[in-house]
Amino acid sequence: TVKIGVLALQGAVSEHVKALEKSGAQAVTVKHPEELSDLDGLVLPGGESTTMRRLMDRSGLFKAVKHFAKSKPVFGTCAGLILMAKQIEGRKGPHLALLDIDVKRNAFGSQVDSFQTTLQIKDVAENFDGIFIRAPYIKSVEDNVQVLSTYEEHIVACRQGRFLACAFHPELAGDSRFHDYFVKMVENEKQ
Numbered sequence: 324t325v326k327i328g329v330l331a332l333q334g335a336v337s338e339h340v341k342a343l344e345k346s347g348a349q350a351v352t353v354k355h356p357e358e359l360s361d362l363d364g365l366v367l368p369g370g371e372s373t374t375m376r377r378l379m380d381r382s383g384l385f386k387a388v389k390h391f392a393k394s395k396p397v398f399g400t401c402a403g404l405i406l407m408a409k410q411i412e413g414r415k416g417p418h419l420a421l422l423d424i425d426v427k428r429n430a431f432g433s434q435v436d437s438f439q440t441t442l443q444i445k446d447v448a449e450n451f452d453g454i455f456i457r458a459p460y461i462k463s464v465e466d467n468v469q470v471l472s473t474y475e476e477h478i479v480a481c482r483q484g485r486f487l488a489c490a491f492h493p494e495l496a497g498d499s500r501f502h503d504y505f506v507k508m509v510e511n512e513k514q
């Protein structure tokens with residue numbers, strides 16, 4: 324089995340741990356840089372990206388995760404996707420800059436704070452319950468990025484090599500198929 328961490332500074336952590344376990348991985352929470360050392364993969368959860376960034380800087384996890392991502396798979400959901408993007412609308416620089424994508428935060432407008440819709444996700448599911456909470460969307464991707472899902476013309480899930488990201492909250496869907504997909508990625512990368 325593979326061992327996967329969930330960044331646990333803020334946000335939706337325990338649901339990710341449960342979903343990863345359901346997918347057959349060993350899952351642990353990560354609050355300190357040392358805890359990354361024996362992990363095969365990492366999940367960056369939803370929450371608030373600027374807060375999470377501040378806490379990552381303070382704990383030393385920003386540098387450590389950046390280094391971890393040089394060789395290991397990372398899955399970012401919602402705020403985690405924002406942390407992984409190379410470009411964020413209205414913001415000077417990116418955070419981890421792992422994915423060649425351009426994102427817009429709170430992109431579905433303040434009127435629709437959160438909503439639920441059925442998504443088709445390539446290689447994952449034909450009917451996945453997409454739960455969006457003050458969600459971003461991906462405005463554009465570079466050619467090396469595979470689009471996995473769209474909602475009303477907006478890209479909401481993608482993969483670039485060992486990096487996976489989505490704008491919604493798969494850990495709240497009570498459906499571990501997206502986590503199954505990530506666990507497979509981590510297993511393949513480990514071999």
Ligand code: GLN
Nearest residue numbers: 369370371372401402457
């Ligand atoms: N709006 C949040 C942000 O900009 C993301 C929301 C979420 O993770 N549910 O970081």
